[in-house]
Amino acid sequence: MTKVYVGMSGGVDSSLTAALLVEQGYDVTGVYMKNWTQDLPGMKCPWADDLADAKRVAVQLGIDFKVFDFENEYRHKVVDYMIEEYKLGRTPNPDIMCNQEVKFKLFLETALEDGADMIATGHYAKAVGGSWNMVDGKKEFNTDASHLPSTIYHLQQAADTNKDQTYFLYRVTGKALQKTLFPLGEFTKPVVRDMAKERGLITAGKKDSQGICFVGKIGIREFLSQYVEQKSGAIIDKRTGKKLGHHDGAIFYTLGQRHGLDVGGGLPYYVVGKDMDKNEVYVTTNLNDETLWRDTVGLQNLHWINSAPQPGEYKIRIRHRAPLTDAALTFTDTGVELKLHDQQRAITAGQSVVIYDGDVCLGGGIVA
RNA sequence: UGGGAUGUCGCCAAGUGGUAAGGCAUCGGCUUUUGGUGCCGACAUUCGGGGGUUCGAAUCCCUCCAUCCCAG
DSSP states (O other), rough: EEEEEEESSSHHHHHHHHHHHHHHTEOOOOOOOOOOOBTTTTTTOEEEEHHHHHHHHHHHTTOEEEEEEEEHHHHIIIIHHHHHHHHHOOOOHHHHHIIIIIIIIHHHHHHHHHTTTTEEOSSSEEEEEEEEEEEEEEEEEEEEGTTTTTTTEEEOOOTTTTOOOHHHTTSOOOOHHHTEEEEEGGSHHHHHHHHHHTTTTTTTOOOOSSSTTTTSSSHHHHTTTTTSSOOOOOEEEETTOOEEEEEGGGGGOTTTTTTTOOOSSOOEEEEEEEEETTTEEESOOOOOOOTTTTEEEEEEEEEEESOOOOEEEEEEEESOOOOOOEEEEOOSSSEEEEEEEHHHHHOOOEEEEEETTEEEEEEEEEEE
């Protein structure tokens, strides 16, 4: 009997994930990953409630339940990374780092050491095993051959393209996917909710979590201000060079941002750049500003789930939930250069661009 | 000190006798397992102050105040 450790966050998705695995005959253990427990000013960290919910579901399902304490590693690998990136004037994506370093590395390793054969999460994604065959001189991925030594594991988009979370998962490894189950990959969110309800899971009606897990309800700005000193600087109109107002730190602003500038009069202003040394934020009312719309992007810090792709035409995604768009990929000394067929708005340094071949998520990199 | 112009929500700005548009900002909500975007909703009993005319004024008159521009 395959022993599976399910990451249970106390939400609907991971609850149903565990329930489905039980029904499918796995030997299931629920695991709550304790990543962040600190209260923040103006917000109580909901970890205790989430843990309680996860535990209640585990009891409901009659499965073993454990807590893995990753607080230390999470703080270093995810939170520190995030703060450092912001300090450099970039806009990181901590959830991608969390998946890379914690869920599909630390959790996986810890679970395996603890006796698990596989892990599972409630992500909307598919891990598909198979191997490459030559058919009529063309490479084909044969999923029937998922037991061969040559088998590799692909990350594929979820059936529910609206909820697909492969964007957040592009930095996992094919090797990790081999040990991973994504039972929700075939279902749409409404169906998941219904199934959770049918099974009487106490989390069935729980609202989807949003925002960075540990930041939760409060904003990134409030979170960051705990770690960096607020320093007043100028908000400057890019076209006229005129000073329009003040901000409390360029670190709090990101490309394309509209709100929080407290400058008004006429048209809305959008952030089009910033200078961390001068602590200046540049804005414009020009919706077509050339730094806001780009059709080329350089990627560094590349990560490929299996192997690096050949140069050529691919689908890419610039941010979570953005539609896939066409781009030509070439390699450079430092990484990858993408030439997009259509311009995309606010491609931001520190954010990730994820590359797809059809439904298959190949990997990606971080915007230089 | 003469001459001209202007003063309507934090900002921009309609409204020239009939009982305060709209946009930005802000706030709240929705969307979203990053940031961000987007969407919806709220937001001036009051029009620089004070008088007056009128059934009725932000809109007309008087006066004061403030700001800007040109002269000096």
